[in-house]
Amino acid sequence: AQDNSLMMATTTSTDNTGLLDYLIPHFEKQTDIVLKWTSTGTGKALKLGQNCDVDVLLVHAPSAEKKFIEKGYGKDRRQIMYNDFIIIGPANDPAGVKGKSISDVLITIKSRQALFMSRGDDSGTHKKEKQLWQESNIPLPDKENWYVQTGQGMLATINVAQEKEGYTMTDRGTYIKYQSYKGGNAPLKILVEGDSILLNQYSVLTLDPRNCANAKYDLALQFSDWMASQNGQDLIRDFKLLGQKLFIPNAK
């Protein structure tokens, strides 16, 4: 590979929303770096980093990221942007969770045995969801019949929820897309949003050269810097999907 090419592993959400397709040409033009990315689950993205198959990571699973750095695989975790999670469900809200606080919502769902779709794939989203159960003091209902683990991507999971008329937690970006496919008249509606616990933080990680001598640390740093730069942050702020903002830049 050429020297000025950079390989990134990222989560599906950044790719599926089209953010990267929008952002990266700007980056390449301004830095002469060719950026290629592979989008996968967060877990696999971190694994690719650990195995030094990529040079840089763009992921959203803060606690896993911290562990990654602790183990000496990564360096320079830099917060770039966030969006938020929401809980959606059938418009008639059979379990009656609309507007409740997060822990009330989960308790209600459990007590009413309402169908809840979990991604169950260890993705950033799934990790967040598990965190919510934990903070509501409910043991993970792994073997409950009403707790459906799809092991698939967000949109597929939303589709399952729609087919089965159940609830699920999703990131806003995917929901916006889902809504647009349904012509703005999606059977599943937003029922809970805005809690600070629902924030979804994206960060760029470089790889620790002590673990991966071959990884292009300099170029990775350059990418990280660019994402955090005024220019990068402005571009992120301006990115819209179907007229709605998706990501809120928050680099320090």
Place this chain on the structure above:
Amino acid sequence: MTNNIQVTRKNPAYHLKDIQHYYGNTKVLDIDDLKIEKGSITGLIGPNGSGKSTLLKLLAFAQKPTLGQIFYKGRLELPFSSSIRSKITLLTQKPYLLKRTVFENIVYGLKIRKEKNNLEKRVAEALLNVGLDYQDFATRFWHELSGGEAQRVAMAARLILKPEVLLLDEPIASVDIESAGLIRQASLNARKNWGTTLVIASHDLQWLYSICDHQLSIFKGNIFSTGVENIITGPFEKSDQKTLIKKLEDGQIITLNAPSQTASTAIIRKKNICLALEKQSGNGHINQLSGHITSMLLEKKSETIVAAISVHDLSLIVLLSPDQINRLDLYPGKKVILYFHSHDVEWI
């Protein structure tokens, strides 16, 4: 257990009407009208490619003739008609053995007919009929047989069916002499015991003569019901308007009256050929060919003797009586002269 076989001329086993068969655009069979009697044994004689196998396939209703109709016992029949399927069986020229044991090959036809009794005994009997030992052969696999053994297993698989019609396409092609005798006996027994009608194609005339009631000779798809005849193929040269000649390489010449239409092959019936020991002064219309006897065979039915005479590279057939043989001191190897008139020719 003797059955009473009635051979009625009115209702033959087979009646073929205006049969023509084509492969692609080539006509390989052309039969105006042919009847085969019930309980008869018919020999089918003809050179390679003359249409024997094709005719047998038609008689087995394994193929539909391109044109024409085949009546079986007075009824028009077509392939797969259930009324004939289990009655007519054909031993094909290249018999195929199923990838099973000999035993299973032989009972296959019975199983199709849902007959399940006494299988072992019947197989042993069928094998015995073709000279194979049950103990030695029943459990062998299809590929553990010599060529002639395979041929005989296939024959046994047909005999066990006790068919109404048994069509045999070169049944003794790779079979030894003793087994050929057994197959003859089995064929005759089939007729005697079950009233089976047989049609048998073979190049072994001696064997065929010893078994058939009569022969059909087939040439280029045309049937001659007089048995084997002498065929002289071209090229011919034109000698004058009315005669063609064929020059043999040793200098002898055959003169024949030219055909009225285009035709390429001459047939000289054996009854029109005479035999003598010395050339006579004759007119130009009588062919006199010198050659030597190569074989003398007994035709069982008629008790006459069929002699093959080699004239350079032609082999001609004449009929002889014991009397004639004694009078002329004939034996294989003896030099003889053949006579026939140049107008005693048929063209096809």
Place this chain on the structure above:
Amino acid sequence: MTNNIQVTRKNPAYHLKDIQHYYGNTKVLDIDDLKIEKGSITGLIGPNGSGKSTLLKLLAFAQKPTLGQIFYKGRLELPFSSSIRSKITLLTQKPYLLKRTVFENIVYGLKIRKEKNNLEKRVAEALLNVGLDYQDFATRFWHELSGGEAQRVAMAARLILKPEVLLLDEPIASVDIESAGLIRQASLNARKNWGTTLVIASHDLQWLYSICDHQLSIFKGNIFSTGVENIITGPFEKSDQKTLIKKLEDGQIITLNAPSQTASTAIIRKKNICLALEKQSGNGHINQLSGHITSMLLEKKSETIVAAISVHDLSLIVLLSPDQINRLDLYPGKKVILYFHSHDVEWI
């Protein structure tokens, strides 16, 4: 173009030493010592399953004998040895035609030998040798042939190679009489023009006699180099310590000296059988069997006549001279008496 063929007894084409061949546990070939001379034409005669095809496969180096060695022109050879591969060719008993045109089937061997000249001319010639027309047949596909035509195409594919050794396994099994003559001629020409050594297995004795220098008779894997002999198979009954008898169904009895070891099959050499017209009063050690002549064939090489005598369901062979035939007024159909001494028997 005449080659000078030297037949040296010292260095035969083949020398087989202590050959035994097994299929599984069954021994099917057992040859102590056999030499085949260069440029000779050897006939291979024997009943089905006697081992002819197996022997030919060994001679073709298409198979390795289970035990023993085969020398070709004095050198020990094994299958796939490149020195013999292109020199020896075998026409198998069930010739396989490649799924190609007739033309391509015939040139296959030449292409392997990287010969590319004059292919059309050579194919036309090879086809002519087996009586097939180039125009009519060259472009046909393998499945567009009758049984005998296919057999002849396979023969042509062997002839075109002008091999040093040509092994023919039942070359005329489904071939018509005229073509059988052509194949004989082609075989003789191969020897004449290219010095080819031929070994030919066939059940058609008449044809085989007309082409071979000498015959090997093979029975249950054992070779008899005297040509065809009379084989009498069991069951035999014990009459006393020293004699066995076989009863024919018509009441006649054959008496034979018992074998010293266990053996099941008797061989009575044709030279030991005499023929007369009437029974004589004789002692019990002379068998007198009545039967009738079924055929008389000319053995070309020796100019003697081979007569087949049918004794009930046995067929025995004797040699006759023209003289004898005249004296006794013999002809096919004539009733005769056969004599042979009960000690003139070999057991195997």
Place this chain on the structure above:
Amino acid sequence: MDFIVAGFIKAIELLISGDRATWTAVWATIKVSTGSMLLSLGAGLPCGFVLGYFDFKGKKHLRTILDTMLALPTVFIGLAVYAFISRQGPLGELGLLFTLTGIAIGQTILAFPIVTAITATTIENIDHDLKLTLVSLGAGRRNIIATCLWEVRYGILAAAVTAYGRVLTEVGISMMVGGNIKYHTRTITTAIALETNKGLFADGIALGLVLIMIAFIVNLSLSFLRKQ
């Protein structure tokens, strides 16, 4: 590399420990692949026979279409089946979405062309003499089909085994139609995809080995049908 070794150990652990998730996935896999194989053999063998045995107009085109069907992407089949059985689809009433039956239907579509194409080719290669021999022995249409198929049983076996391999390893249909729902429609392959996506490569390898073991057991029992 180490995750491959780890995968081997994990595979043994999973099976011995009787891990419920693994065993339900094993069961789902076996059920669904058995169902789809039965269906596709039932439909494919006769179709293959007809296509290989008879000559008719347009046969060659049919073959080309069939061969093309060998390249139907599983996700495509999954989407198409989904379109029919989703609640808004024409067959939505049947409630087949997210069921093993739904997956089996999709997999049948996947396996059918494989079974049919290989069977047809095998039947096509049948000696012409076999056909004639069967007819001449009095075989009816059913006898002919059964006997021909039996004569080429090794070819049929190859068709079945190939199709089985395809069905056993496909992900797209199981994912799309089955939904990869834990304890219900999660098959081994969808589980592998999931674990791999999680970055749990060793688990992916372990599950892969479990699948291969199933295939091995099946093939070992079929090997008695093979030529000795």
Place this chain on the structure above:
Amino acid sequence: MDFIVAGFIKAIELLISGDRATWTAVWATIKVSTGSMLLSLGAGLPCGFVLGYFDFKGKKHLRTILDTMLALPTVFIGLAVYAFISRQGPLGELGLLFTLTGIAIGQTILAFPIVTAITATTIENIDHDLKLTLVSLGAGRRNIIATCLWEVRYGILAAAVTAYGRVLTEVGISMMVGGNIKYHTRTITTAIALETNKGLFADGIALGLVLIMIAFIVNLSLSFLRKQ
């Protein structure tokens, strides 16, 4: 249902408009599948020949293993290949990860057992007389292999077409080894997976149709090799 119709329209649009992403994926697919087919035929035909032609000890066991290999899950192959060519793997130096070459290697492993197994079965069914005839005409080992393979060409064609269908439609290897990198290692199947994941079912169907079209064109050109 409507997304299927929409997919048809979209497929035509994609191809006509010359959409760069689509066309690079088409190219990648063709390149990688051609490469893996050539490799797997090159290795599989001789192996299949040996396995079908000769009798040797352990042959049956080899067949069972081969048949089991027909059930190698693509993700499993993907993981195994990844283990070798990942930067820390033994072949990491070669830089094959996230390249088309890497995918082709994985797909070769996928196609090899298919080619080999079907070829072996076809060769096994060869008439014993053919072998004898070839030897008796003076054919050497190479001639025998070439002629036998040519005699059973329809069987070989079936093997190739089946393997091609498998290679063309696989996702697991392309995803794991290729990384689905846009304009580089994105093949049509990984693109379908991506679009489907995004919920763009119509796009998935459209790309599926493009893939089927490729297969159709290939099979149409191969159909001239078929029995007339």
